[in-house]
Amino acid sequence: MKMHKLEEIWLIFGIGVLAVALIVTGYQVYALGMGPPSHKETVDHTLWEDGGEGPAPFNEPGVYEVGDNEYEVIMTLEAFSFNPSEITVPVGAEVTFIMTSKDVVHGITVPHTNLNTMVLPGHIQTITQTFNEADEYLMVCNEYCGVGHHMMTANIIVEE
Amino acid sequence: MNNIIGEVKFRKFGLITIGLAFLLLLIGGAFGVLQALNRAGLSEFFFGLDYYQILTLHGVLLIVSFTLLFMNGYLYSATDYALGGLPKLTRTLAWTGLVSFLIAAVFIVGTILMGEASVMYTFYAPLAASPWFYVGLVFLAFTIFLSAAGIFYAAYDWKKRNKGKHLPLYAFFAVGAYMLISLGTIGVTAKVLLQVPWAFGWTDGVNVLLDRTLLWWFGHTLVNVWYLVAISAWYMVLPKVIGTKIFSDSLARIVVILIVVLNVPGGFHHQIVDPGFTETLKFGHAVMSLAIAVPSLFTAFAMFATLERAGRRRGGKGLLGWLVKLPWKDPKFLTIMIAMIGFIFGGAGGIAQTNNQLNQVVHNTFWVVGHFHVTVGIAVVLTFFGVAWWLVPHLARREFTPFMHKFALWQTWAWVIGMFLMSASMSIVGLFGTPRRSQHSTYGDHAHALEWNELLLIVGAGGLVLMVAGLMIVGGIYYLMFFAPKGHTPFYMQTLQDRDAYKTPLWTENWAMWFALAIVMIVMAYGYPIVDMVINAPPGSPTWRTW
Numbered sequence: 001m002k003m004h005k006l007e008e009i010w011l012i013f014g015i016g017v018l019a020v021a022l023i024v025t026g027y028q029v030y031a032l033g034m035g036p037p038s039h040k041e042t043v044d045h046t047l048w049e050d051g052g053e054g055p056a057p058f059n060e061p062g063v064y065e066v067g068d069n070e071y072e073v074i075m076t077l078e079a080f081s082f083n084p085s086e087i088t089v090p091v092g093a094e095v096t097f098i099m100t101s102k103d104v105v106h107g108i109t110v111p112h113t114n115l116n117t118m119v120l121p122g123h124i125q126t127i128t129q130t131f132n133e134a135d136e137y138l139m140v141c142n143e144y145c146g147v148g149h150h151m152m153t154a155n156i157i158v159e160e
Numbered sequence: 161m162n163n164i165i166g167e168v169k170f171r172k173f174g175l176i177t178i179g180l181a182f183l184l185l186l187i188g189g190a191f192g193v194l195q196a197l198n199r200a201g202l203s204e205f206f207f208g209l210d211y212y213q214i215l216t217l218h219g220v221l222l223i224v225s226f227t228l229l230f231m232n233g234y235l236y237s238a239t240d241y242a243l244g245g246l247p248k249l250t251r252t253l254a255w256t257g258l259v260s261f262l263i264a265a266v267f268i269v270g271t272i273l274m275g276e277a278s279v280m281y282t283f284y285a286p287l288a289a290s291p292w293f294y295v296g297l298v299f300l301a302f303t304i305f306l307s308a309a310g311i312f313y314a315a316y317d318w319k320k321r322n323k324g325k326h327l328p329l330y331a332f333f334a335v336g337a338y339m340l341i342s343l344g345t346i347g348v349t350a351k352v353l354l355q356v357p358w359a360f361g362w363t364d365g366v367n368v369l370l371d372r373t374l375l376w377w378f379g380h381t382l383v384n385v386w387y388l389v390a391i392s393a394w395y396m397v398l399p400k401v402i403g404t405k406i407f408s409d410s411l412a413r414i415v416v417i418l419i420v421v422l423n424v425p426g427g428f429h430h431q432i433v434d435p436g437f438t439e440t441l442k443f444g445h446a447v448m449s450l451a452i453a454v455p456s457l458f459t460a461f462a463m464f465a466t467l468e469r470a471g472r473r474r475g476g477k478g479l480l481g482w483l484v485k486l487p488w489k490d491p492k493f494l495t496i497m498i499a500m501i502g503f504i505f506g507g508a509g510g511i512a513q514t515n516n517q518l519n520q521v522v523h524n525t526f527w528v529v530g531h532f533h534v535t536v537g538i539a540v541v542l543t544f545f546g547v548a549w550w551l552v553p554h555l556a557r558r559e560f561t562p563f564m565h566k567f568a569l570w571q572t573w574a575w576v577i578g579m580f581l582m583s584a585s586m587s588i589v590g591l592f593g594t595p596r597r598s599q600h601s602t603y604g605d606h607a608h609a610l611e612w613n614e615l616l617l618i619v620g621a622g623g624l625v626l627m628v629a630g631l632m633i634v635g636g637i638y639y640l641m642f643f644a645p646k647g648h649t650p651f652y653m654q655t656l657q658d659r660d661a662y663k664t665p666l667w668t669e670n671w672a673m674w675f676a677l678a679i680v681m682i683v684m685a686y687g688y689p690i691v692d693m694v695i696n697a698p699p700g701s702p703t704w705r706t707w
Contacts, residue, residue: 004461004465006461007461010457010460010461011457011458011461014453014454014457014460015454015457018450018453018454018511021450021511021512021515022446022447022450022515024515025443025446025515025516025517025518026443028516028517029439029443029516029517034517035439035442035443035516035517036432036433036439036442036516036517036519036520037433037435037520038434038435038437038438038439038442039435039436040435040436040437040438040696041435042436042696042697042698043698044698044699045698045699045701046699049702079704079706080706103286103704103706104284104286104287104704104706105284105286105287105368105372107433107523107524109524109525109593109595110593111592111593111594111608111609111611112593112608114520114521116433116520116521116522116523116524116525117433117435117520117523118431118433118434118435118523118524119435120368120369120372120434120435120436121286121368121698121701122368122369122697122698122699122701123368123369123435123436123698124435125435136606136607137608138603138606138608138609140593140595140598140603140609141595142523142524142525142595142596142598143284143524143597144212144215144280144597144598145287145706146212146278146287146706146707147210147212147278147706147707148706149212149597149598149599150598150599150600150601150603151601153603153604153606155606
């Protein structure tokens with residue numbers, strides 16, 4: 001089929017915009033390591049059944065210093081709480097959250113940061129954030145998980 | 161049977177399904193208003209239900225049921241009109257589909273009202289509703305497949321009697337829309353069939369990641385189905401209303417084909433921040449998601465060309481003078497025009513948020529809710545309203561009176577103002593991290609959550625304006641259905657086309673090929689991830705009831 005000249009220009013422009021978007025996104029993923037959280041490890045969530053301690057490392061949730069101002073937070077999510085629910089780190093800390101769910105699908109958002117990910121039972125998800133400003137950050141559950149969903153929070157305290 | 165007689169024959173079906181659709185809009189819309197007021201921190205009133213029950217109902221009634229019923233009423237009427245009648249088998253399938261819908265509604269709405277299914281319209285496992293909720297969903301899938309089969313048979317029957325001829329364009333749109341909804345429904349049917357035995361306790365565990373993937377195979381396809389239904393009116397109705405020809409028959413057909421073939425893999429962009437998929441896989445799916453925008457670029461060009469020609473013919477001069485000359489005081493035009501403008505913003509937002517890292521900023525925030533209240537709430541629903549204003553009196557053999565024309569204009573502006581206030585404030589506050597699908601909460605008066613309050617008040621204000629606009633549309637439609645003066649309202653379908661002096665290629669008619677190509681795309685997109693997530697699955701999840 002024949003195309004109008006202006007139509008060709010418009011399509012080249014439009015598809016060009018899409019291509020630029022993809023190039024920028026791809027550059028950020030592959031060259032800058034800014035890809036979205038995509039951890040592939042699974043975990044046996046049935047070890048929590050009947051009061052079990054759960055699978056390692058989630059049997060010992062907490063904040064662990066793993067390097068020079070680098071921290072790992074081993075975190076479990078369940079309806080309707082985070083464990084640990086209070087995390088204190090110094091300014092400039094690079095914090096890697098290693099998370100799983102003990103029950104249903106949850107998610108996290110931390111306003112004032114780009115921390116945002118889904119947390120599924122049976123799957124481990126990791127996401128890293130450097131906190132450059134002292135503040136008290138709010139972590140909320142962002143996936144509907146039941147009647148207390150809007151009460152499910154944790155605090156991240158970043159101290160001077 | 162081939163000539164166009166000027167009236168839809170399958171009138172009762174259209175009237176009943178569209179009448180039912182607007183009843184659901186009234187109920188589901190009322191729940192929406194209560195949610196908006198709650199999010200603004202103004203109200204805890206939910207008709208004795210809880211927030212998550214009415215949220216589930218709002219989603220089920222509006223995004224699945226209102227749209228599906230309207231699609232059936234509208235596209236069956238349009239196909240009937242374009243083909244000069246529908247075969248008996250098609251009519252039987254349509255009625256059977258409607259009966260199946262009513263059975264589905266009893267199971268689904270019943271279990272939600274009883275508090276047995278507060279699982280949202282996404283019903284993610286391992287949240288486990290009453291098994292009867294999932295049984296209801298099986299009937300809903302039946303409705304979709306039966307309705308699609310009816311349209312396919314009507315097209316097949318017409319082609320058999322009109323060998324070598326092109327299927328009329330309106331029917332071509334209908335075949336495309338039902339093809340796409342069928343392709344999408346395959347995914348969610350698989351999900352439901354895995355959940356029924358699990359919810360009854362016959363199987364032990366469910367694969368949570370697979371469940372989400374099958375849902376979004378359907379979920380994003382569904383909104384693109386509504387979009388395809390809406391643009392059928394942009395291509396077919398708009399030129400008739402503004403007195404110009406269709407820009408290009410072959411272009412329109414290619415847009416339909418591209419939307420059907422490219423769409424299903426795009427659903428993956430709902431899982432960009434999920435665990436269990438590699439970054440490379442997610443990047444590949446970002447490419448697929450952006451590909452969906454390409455047919456919309458075609459549409460944008462065709463629509464502006466159509467509008468400019470009509471405006472110039474009416475005496476519009478200069479670069480933009482034609483815009484002023486368009487019939488802004490005709491609700492049949494105004495609704496579709498604002499719907500298209502809305503889609504420019506909604507579509508651009510969609511393109512932005514499907515890029516992986518940008519998606520991480522907005523995923524599951526109120527931004528997304530703002531996004532689909534522009535795309536569905538304005539681009540799609542306003543088109544549906546624009547069609548309903550004349551289709552309902554056409555089917556009811558009544559007049560779309562001058563007073564109702566004015567009333568429709570007021571209704572349109574009220575709807576647009578309400579939807580704009582609500583979706584703009586939702587989008588902005590979402591960028592600050594407000595989660596979606598959450599009852600109002602200040603999270604213990606946390607400073608970062610209190611920052612949202614002013615914008616959330618605008619969400620509530622938008623909801624109140626929408627309440628007025630919603631009552632106006634439902635009241636207006638029922639007035640035109642039952643009380644307007646008897647008479648005739650024409651069916652607005654353009655058959656003349658503008659540019660293609662040459663013939664549309666016949667290969668566009670090869671639906672078996674488009675179906676096969678769409679399946680190839682689906683297998684390419686989903687084959688590897690699904691095999692991977694089944695083989696490397698964690699233990700299945702038991703049922704959970706957390707409400």
